[in-house]
Amino acid sequence: GENVEQHPSTLSVQEGDSAVIKCTYSDSASNYFPWYKQELGKRPQLIIDIRSNVGEKKDQRIAVTLNKTAKHFSLHITETQPEDSAVYFCAASKGPPSNTGKLIFGQGTTLQVKP
């Protein structure tokens, strides 16, 4: 089955710097890659996603890149702010048109943005 590895497990940056979190996946049939943000004591929330027919996607200060050949994808946060401090999870699944509904997560990255 699918296995998702996420690095680093913790990341500390200064406010205004960029942060990069990387994930690798094992199942070449996976084609949907979402990223979730979880603040302390709260539920995970989807922040951005990418499908395998796209190499990069941006949404304001966050972007995700995908390298299908190498089977890895990354989350980039620019101009980090203290409110970006949270745990970030990557995930992978077989999305549409053959959506299996089986979403596998990485282990998470705790991002700390220092003021």
Place this chain on the structure above:
Amino acid sequence: NAGVTQTPKFQVLKTGQSMTLQCAQDMNHEYMSWYRQDPGMGLRLIHYSVGAGITDQGEVPNGYNVSRSTTEDFPLRLLSAAPSQTSVYFCASSTSSRTPRIGYTFGSGTRLTVV
């Protein structure tokens, strides 16, 4: 529109007791899943369902049962609670519809302690 509703929010069980964690969604989503979250281990998939009457095992199914008799409800049953099942449990739902997003929506979680 309440989204994904989980009950209870907190529960303490004695070893060997059984209980059911409830999950309901009002978004007419086909896909529903149960995850457990443990420190340093991310979100691990317990069971998932692609529609009423259809369920399948995830990464860590042992000790848990599920059923999906309706589209709205996806209860998780602990057959004989063990301390290793102490965790935070999240229910999530998703749809195969391509727009606006196909990411999972999570419930607020159930914090379970087995003593």
